[in-house]
Amino acid sequence: MDFPEDFNQLELLDSHGHLIPRGSSSLWTGSKDEEEELEEGEHSEEWYLQQEEALKDKPKELLLWAAENNRLSIVLRLVTADPLLVHCCDEDGYTPLHRAAYGGHVQVVSALLAGGAKANPRTIDGWTPLHSACRWSRVAVASCLLRHGAQLNAQTNGGLTPLHLAASYTNSSKTDSAHTLELLLSQRHLQPGLRSSSGETAGELARRSGPHHFLFEMVEDCVNVV
Template identity: 55%
Template sequence: MENIENEKEKADDGGKSDPEKTLDFSEYFNQLELLETHRHLIPLGTQSLWVDDTDEEEEQDEETEEWYQMQEQKLEKEPNKLLLWAAEKNRLATVRRLLSEKTTQVNTRDEDEYTPLHRASYSGHLDIVRELIGQGADVHAVTVDAWTPLHSACKWNNTKVASFLLQHDADINAQTNGLLTPLHLAAGNRDGKDTLELLLMNRYIKPGLKNNLEETAFDIARRTSIY
C-alpha cells in the first residue's frame, strides 16, 4: 500500500523533484561546481560546449569512420573550423594535413577564443597536443574567460595532457578572469585526484592563491566534501 501511495505522489508531480530541493545551494555557492553538482539537470540537447556541433553529432553515441569523414567534408571549405573540430575529435591525420598545407594557423580561435590546443587539452587527446605544440601552438593562449590550455586539461582530469603542458612551460599558477588556477579547477573535480597530485608535486605551485570569492583550492575541496 505504501508503494502505491509513493507511486501516486510521483505521478501527481509529473515525476519531477522539488526544484527548491534540487537547487539547494549553500550561502557560499560557487558556479565552479554547478556543472559537477547539478549535471543531471542539464537537458541532454545541450551537452556539447561547441556551437558548431550539429544535432546529428549529438545523437551519435559511437560515430563511424564514415561519419567522421562526412563531417570533415562539410568543413573542408572552412579550414579554421575544421582544425578546431579535428583537434577536439582526435583526428590527428587531419590536423597534420591542415598544418602542412598551411591553410590555417595553429593558433586559430573560435568565437570564445578557444584554440585547437584548448580543445585537444579539454578532450584529453595527448597526441594532438604533442602535434600542435610541435607546430608552435601557444601554451599561454587564453580564452575570453582567460582559461589557458592547462586550465582546460585540469578541469577534466586529463593528467597526461596537463603534465605535457607543464613540461612545455605552461604557467601552473595562471588565473582566469575569476582568479581560478588550474589547482582550483582540479580541486572542484570529483575525479581530479591524479591531476591534483601532479600539480601539488610541482615545485612552483602556489596553493594559497585565492579566487574572486576568496577561496583557495583547499577551501573548494573541503567545502564540496570531495576529498
Template identity: 55%
Template structure:
C-alpha cells in the same frame, strides 16, 4: 487504474464481420521485428528502438559508418579550414590536423567564438597526440579563452593528467588564473574524478596552493567544501600553514 486497451481488446465496428475477420488475421500475422526492418526509414533519427540486440557484424558496420560519418563531416568543413582544425583537434583526427598545418591551410592558434584554440579542445578531450602535434607546430600553451581559461585549465577540468603533464613540460603556467581567479588547482579541487591531476599539480614545486579565487577561496577550501581529496593537500601543508592566520 485505467490502462490503454491492447489492440486485440479494442472494440470492433458492429455490422461488419468481414472487416473484423481481416482485423483478426492482421493481429495473428503482425510481426514487430519485421515491421521495424521494412519501415526503419520512417523512424525519426534519435528515436529509441525497443530492439536492443546487436550482432558482431552490426557492430562492425556501425564502426564503419562512424568513420564514414567523420569523413563526411570533414568534407563539409573543407571550405572553412579553421573550423575544421578546431573540430579535428577535438575529435582526435590527427591526420587531418597534420594535413591542415603542413599545408598551412589554417593557423595553429585558430579560435572559435569563445576563443578556444585547437590546443584547448585537444586538452579538454584528452588527446595527447594531438596536443603534441599542435605544440610542435607552435601552439600557444598560454592562450586564454574569453573566461581566461588556458589549455591547462581545460585538461585539469576533465582529469586529463597526461595532457596536463605535457603542457607543464612545455612551460604552461601552473598558477595561471581565469577571470574568476581560478587556478588549475582550483579547477581540479572541485572535480570528483581528479585525484591523478591533483597529485600532479600538488607535487609540482612551483604550485602556489595559497592563491585565492574571487570568492576568497583557496583550492583547499574548495576541496574541503566539496569533500573531494582534501587530504592530498597535506603534500603542501607547510605552504598552506605559512599563509594561514
C-alpha cells in the same frame, strides 16, 4: 570582463558546467552522460568522414573540429599546409589546443605544440589549455602542457587556477581526478594559497566539495616545515 565581488565561478561550473561554450561546431552539447558516451567512441568512421567533408573548405573550423575529435592525421595535414592555423580560435576564444586539451588527446596536443601553438592562450573567460585539461582530469595532457611552459598558477577571470578546477572535480570514480591533483601539487612553483574571486583557495574548495582533499596535506606539511 568585470565580475562582482560575490561572483562564484565554481558554483556556476557545478550547475552549468556542461554548457561551457566550445564553439558552434562542437559535439559537446549535453550532459556528463553524453560526454562519457562520446568518449567511448559512439560515432562511426563514416560519420567522421562526413563531418570532414562538410568542413573541407573551412580549414579553421576543420582544425578546431579535428583537434576536439582526436583526428590527428587531419591536424597534421592542416598545420603542415598552413602553420598559422594553430593560432586560430572560435568565437569563445577556444583554440585547437584548448579543444584537444579538454578532450584528453595527448598526441594532438603534442602535434599542435610542435607545430608552433602557444601553451597559454586565453579564452574570453581567461581559461588556458591547462585549465581545460585540469577541469576534466586530463592528467597526461596537463603533464605535457606543463613540460611545454604552461602557466601553473594562471587564474581565470574568476580567479580560478588549474588547481581550483582539479579540486572541484568531484567524480571519485575517475582515478585521473586524483592523479591530476597529485601532478599539480607536486610542482615546485605551485602557489596553493591563491584565492578565487569568491575568496576560496583550492584546498578549501577540496575540503568543501572534493573527494581528494587529503592530497592537499602534502602541500600543507611542506609549508609547515618551511
